[in-house]
Amino acid sequence: MAEIGKVRIRIPPTIKRGDAVRVRSLVIHPMEIVQRKDGKPIDKNYHFIQKVIVAYNGREILQAETTQSISENPFFTFSFKATEPGTLTITFLDTHGGQYEGTADIRFS
Amino acid sequence: MVERVRKGQVVSRRVVLRALGVFGVSAVFVPFVLGTPGPALGQGNLGALQPEEKVDATLTRLFGNRSIKDGSNVMKLDIPLIAENGALVPITVEVQAPMTPSIFVNHIYIVSDKNRRPMNARFSLTPEMGVAVIGTTLRLGGTTDVRAIAEMSDGTLLIAKREVKVTIGGCGG
Numbered sequence: 001m002a003e004i005g006k007v008r009i010r011i012p013p014t015i016k017r018g019d020a021v022r023v024r025s026l027v028i029h030p031m032e033i034v035q036r037k038d039g040k041p042i043d044k045n046y047h048f049i050q051k052v053i054v055a056y057n058g059r060e061i062l063q064a065e066t067t068q069s070i071s072e073n074p075f076f077t078f079s080f081k082a083t084e085p086g087t088l089t090i091t092f093l094d095t096h097g098g099q100y101e102g103t104a105d106i107r108f109s
Numbered sequence: 110m111v112e113r114v115r116k117g118q119v120v121s122r123r124v125v126l127r128a129l130g131v132f133g134v135s136a137v138f139v140p141f142v143l144g145t146p147g148p149a150l151g152q153g154n155l156g157a158l159q160p161e162e163k164v165d166a167t168l169t170r171l172f173g174n175r176s177i178k179d180g181s182n183v184m185k186l187d188i189p190l191i192a193e194n195g196a197l198v199p200i201t202v203e204v205q206a207p208m209t210p211s212i213f214v215n216h217i218y219i220v221s222d223k224n225r226r227p228m229n230a231r232f233s234l235t236p237e238m239g240v241a242v243i244g245t246t247l248r249l250g251g252t253t254d255v256r257a258i259a260e261m262s263d264g265t266l267l268i269a270k271r272e273v274k275v276t277i278g279g280c281g282g
Contacts, residue, residue: 020239033248034158034225041161043153061237067159069221069229069248071197077244081208081237095154 003028007102009090014109020079027092027100031072051093052076056106057086082106159226164256167220167227172266177258180204180267186257188271192249195275201244202257204267208234214241216260223253251278 006028015021032047046068054062062078080088085107092100162170168177187201204214213236219229232243247255256270 022242024244031248034155041155043155045153046155046158056237059237061235062243063233064243064245065231065233066245067226067229069159069224069226071246071248075199075244075246077201077242078232079238079240079242081239083237095157 005029005092005098005100007090007092007100009088009102009104011088011104011106015082015106017082017084017108019082021082021106022077022079023088023104025076025090025102026073027076027102028073029092029094029100031068031070031074033068045095047094047096049074049092049094053091053093054078054080055089055091056080057084082108159228161225162227164220164222164227171218171228172258175264175266177266177268179269180259181269184257184259184267184269186255186269186271187244188247188255188273190272191274191276193276195249195251195278198247198249198273198275199244200247200255200257201242202259202269204241204259206241206259206261208236208239208241210236211262213262214259215262217241217243218256218258218260219245219247220256220258221247221249221253222256224248224250249273249275249278251275 008026010024012021027049029049030047031049034041034046036042048068049066049070052064052066053060061080064076088104088106090102183205185203185205188198192198200219202217202219204217206214208214214234217232217234220227221229229247230245234241252272252274254270254272256268259267
């Protein structure tokens, strides 16, 4: 799991001002699932992403609260309105205190 | 407590979260705070997970008895009809609704009926997104209805659902 927390973001190659741009992001994460013993869930500190925050030029535009029903190495898709050039930041927070961040430069063509 | 805060770097995230958890439990009037930790059980965070329940209970817990309108004409639920592997089922939800500061899609919930913990994800959207579209990859325990529920900023609830046939479950145990 050396790669845990690796974030990849894919944005379209050309972006015009005012576009609603679709973004796909991937994070490498185990998203550990609940283990059971004799049909009962085991209490342990499960390791999964519980929050995703997307910010565009520092302004938060999307927040997701996620659970273990999200797959391993999950994808997240969303859109944002490209009003000015800048940076898109996606932050993933997990239950073990991990914080993984990915950024993409937004430039107009 | 103040001293703890000052130490800042030393206090582990877990300690902070647990402290928040104590507060969260007392905040009974918050209708739904996903991830609000329950009472700490042992060492783990099992109590903080979404509860295992039937989907009806989930909907009641999230929305009380507010009426949920059929939104299938404005909501596009993009999810495979047949998923060979339940461990990775892509889903995209698009709500064809205006995203202006006066009215926009505030939240999108994803609920899968047959998962042990039906509440899967909650997205909080803003008008800055331009289009109300979100997507993720789900884990489904078996063949199930998947529901997407959109909450508009004026409180209107819209629902769309689709059955997904799952050949191999993805939730294990």
